[in-house]
Amino acid sequence: MTPNSLRTLLTDLVDYAGLFPPASLSMAHAAEAYQRALMSGDEWMLGRFICPVSRLGEFEKAAGLLLPGTQATSGYREAGRGDAWRLSVTLDAPLETALQTIDEFNRRHASVDAGLAVVDAVEMKVTTGDEIDAALDELPEDVFPFFEITASQDCRGLIAALAGESAAAKIRMGGVTPQAFPTPSEVVAFLGACAAADVPFKATAGLHHPIRGPYRLTYEPGSATCPMYGFLNVFLAAALVRIKRVDAGVAEALLVEEDAAEFRFADGVVSWRGHGLETGLLAKVREAFALSMGSCSFDEPTADLRALGWL
Numbered sequence: 001m002t003p004n005s006l007r008t009l010l011t012d013l014v015d016y017a018g019l020f021p022p023a024s025l026s027m028a029h030a031a032e033a034y035q036r037a038l039m040s041g042d043e044w045m046l047g048r049f050i051c052p053v054s055r056l057g058e059f060e061k062a063a064g065l066l067l068p069g070t071q072a073t074s075g076y077r078e079a080g081r082g083d084a085w086r087l088s089v090t091l092d093a094p095l096e097t098a099l100q101t102i103d104e105f106n107r108r109h110a111s112v113d114a115g116l117a118v119v120d121a122v123e124m125k126v127t128t129g130d131e132i133d134a135a136l137d138e139l140p141e142d143v144f145p146f147f148e149i150t151a152s153q154d155c156r157g158l159i160a161a162l163a164g165e166s167a168a169a170k171i172r173m174g175g176v177t178p179q180a181f182p183t184p185s186e187v188v189a190f191l192g193a194c195a196a197a198d199v200p201f202k203a204t205a206g207l208h209h210p211i212r213g214p215y216r217l218t219y220e221p222g223s224a225t226c227p228m229y230g231f232l233n234v235f236l237a238a239a240l241v242r243i244k245r246v247d248a249g250v251a252e253a254l255l256v257e258e259d260a261a262e263f264r265f266a267d268g269v270v271s272w273r274g275h276g277l278e279t280g281l282l283a284k285v286r287e288a289f290a291l292s293m294g295s296c297s298f299d300e301p302t303a304d305l306r307a308l309g310w311l
Contacts, residue, residue: 002311005279006265008286009235010045014301015088015294017050017204021176022218023296027055031063034085037298042311045302047292048121053089053098056105056119067115084109084116088146091124095138098122102143120144123170123202129161136165146170146202149190151182156193163197168291173234174206176217178226181206184252187234188241191251194289195242204294207231210304211260231293231301233257236272238290243281250275260308 002010016037017023018030025033030049037046051059067085091098102119109117122139125148126132132147139145147162148170149155159169171190174181182190194201209215211230216223237254240246254272257263264271269278277285295301305311 003265004267005270005282006310007044008279008283009232009239009265009270010305011286012045012047013231013235013286013292014045014298015047015050015202015204015292016298017294017296018298019051019055020294020296022220025296027058027062031059031066033298035063035066040302042298042302046298048086048088050088050090050123050294052092053101053122054092056087056089056101059087060105060108060114063117064115067109067117069112069114069116084118086121087117087119088121088123089119091122095124095135099138099140099143103140121146123148125150126158129158132158132161132167136167141166144168148172151186151190155190156196159190159193159197159199162199168200168202169194170202170204172205173203173229174226178217178224181226181228184255185248187229187255188237188248188251191238191241192248195238195245200289200291201238202292202294203231203234207234207293208295208297208300208304210301210308210310211258211263212256213258227256229255230257231295232263235286235290235293236263236270236277239277239282239285240272240275242285242289243277244275246275265310 016034018025018033034049037043068083106118108114121144123146135145145167147167149158151171162169206228209228209230210232212233214225215228217226233255237251241251262273269276270282302311
């Protein structure tokens with residue numbers, strides 16, 4: 001049985017990004033994989049479906065019969081998972097155009113006849129505070145923004161621009177080349193800036209595995225390997241930075257920890273090398289600070305957790 005502290009850390013954690021590298025699935029296969037995850041015993045770990053805004057029309061065609069409310073999903077509704085699919089869209093179109101597309105999509109899929117789905121989040125890259133301010137002026141209240149900030153830059157000013165807003169920062173934790181991975185000090189600087197400004201965040205890319213270690217960069221035969229961050233390392237480090245105010249050295253050591261035995265989960269507390277956090281505080285961190293992670297696989301994270309004996 002999954003300890004309560006681990007369940008708290010993992011609930012709604014994984015935003016499914018199967019359309020993106022290295023998986024790069026077709027829309028039909030990604031939608032089918034998301035539905036399988038929703039129907040599985042691990043659905044409590046699953047968050048939003050990630051889709052470029054330019055591909056929402058393609059999503060509607062591929063996922064139409066899978067969405068709750070359609071005749072084809074009657075068994076899905078009976079299983080108690082009949083809520084609308086939640087989507088987060090990445091912006092590959094001008095914001096004004098994207099918001100019109102989102103509004104039209106949400107209007108269509110508010111009806112069971114079209115299948116229930118809602119875009120309630122957007123993700124966009126920013127390099128200046130002015131870009132953040134302009135986007136916040138245009139975004140409707142029912143669409144939550146994640147602003148992607150490059151980890152290699154001094155992120156404090158951009159994160160400070162989000163303070164007090166209904167918005168979150170986003171950090172890219174890897175990619176398909178070793179150069180795409182930020183250094184531990186860059187990740188800690190990002191987490192510290194978010195904690196100092198009381199700004200929530202999302203992490204994405206390179207987070208398929210629970211514990212840091214050397215993993216293949218792609219699914220291609222003969223793919224190179226690279227040390228990748230573990231999502232448990234990242235989210236537990238975020239919790240300790242936010243609640244316990246651990247120093248940079250401790251946070252960096254946690255980020256690069258490769259020994260799964262050093263992570264201990266019980267119903268009332270999670271701990272790593274003597275640094276503990278009560279489950280109630282962890283729940284608050286997940287709800288209001290360390291929001292989610294993007295992963296192009298749902299099977300890899302759950303399979304790894306089972307191999308460790310944690311699911």
